[in-house]
């Protein structure tokens with residue numbers, strides 16, 4: 001092995017010499033695709049509806065700050081996150097757009113942080129509203145809060161039948177300003193609209209009750225990506241779009257509605273190539289044995305990077321536009337490929353695990369189908385060990 005000895009007292013920048021962030025394995029983020037998706041989605045909205053970019057979970061693994069900046073520059077009105085920490089991270093990055101916290105926050109410490117960073121919480125219960133109001137008692141400007149109404153998701157929020165009481169209570173409390181009333185749909189990605197229609201009706205009934213009590217919420221919102229693609233009647237004042245922004249469809253039947261481009265690609269490099277004879281076991285547990293002589297490539301990505309071990313012997317990669325099969329158990333930091341169809345493959349060549357290479361493409365949906373899960377979970381699964389490289 002070549003020794004790296006600094007000459008002239010100058011330490012070479014090994015990072016740059018070796019190709020930097022794309023040396024081993026990385027997540028590539030296509031900023032233009034993100035802007036394209038946002039523009040496509042905006043075309044579905046009427047003039048009164050604003051798009052809220054959902055950037056929780058580090059923007060579904062894409063990098064929250066970059067996604068937030070791009071979305072806002074492309075016309076998103078504001079951002080939705082899940083936790084206080086996610087909101088603070090965006091504020092620390094210098095983002096001053098409205099940030100709504102979709103998750104529940106219940107402690108005075110959380111309330112103080114929310115107020116300090118001008119975040120906008122979701123209030124789900126009267127008890128929570130009281131904690132906020134009590135904690136904020138010495139605060140000057142009222143805090144904008146969003147009330148979550150449960151119309152059938154059975155997650156956060158007060159029952160839709162209690163919406164009026166709940167809103168009236170919050171309106172009576174000092175230091176809180178009603179910014180919106182919203183709900184969340186449980187089955188918007190299903191081809192069967194029955195439950196979604198029922199939730200829509202309940203949301204409408206809650207609004208009608210509010211109107212009857214002379215309350216007109218300044219903003220209403222109900223739609224996630226699937227509902228945004230499904231029906232303009234669900235759009236109201238804001239749509240809260242996550243998955244579609246990242247270029248994936250919530251369900252196959254929604255493909256014709258809009259042209260989306262995947263934002264994320266996952267790539268790695270070949271670290272060794274070898275030929276192994278027939279009858280050779282590959283990787284831990286020998287879950288794969290060669291039938292005939294085989295050309296094998298080792299690549300530098302594994303389950304510690306977010307490639308699920310359950311994809312062992314079930315996934316493929318793309319090299320030089322050709323499809324190659326993954327073989328043997330996926331290990332923590334490495335996995336093996338059968339590259340017999342590319343006999344002259346070299347160390348350092350790029351393998352695309354999710355993304356496009358030539359005419360071929362592997363999507364997060366392909367992984368989700370193999371794993372019996374959803375693409376949301378695949379996108380969120382890539383660890384921070386993989387650098388995010390914006391192209």
Ligand SMILES: *Cc1c(COP(=O)(O)O)cnc(C)c1O
Nearest residue numbers: 054102184224225240241242243
């Ligand atoms: C995550 C989330 C969304 C976004 O859902 P997508 O299906 O990714 O568009 C919208 N609203 C709430 C309340 C959420 O928790």
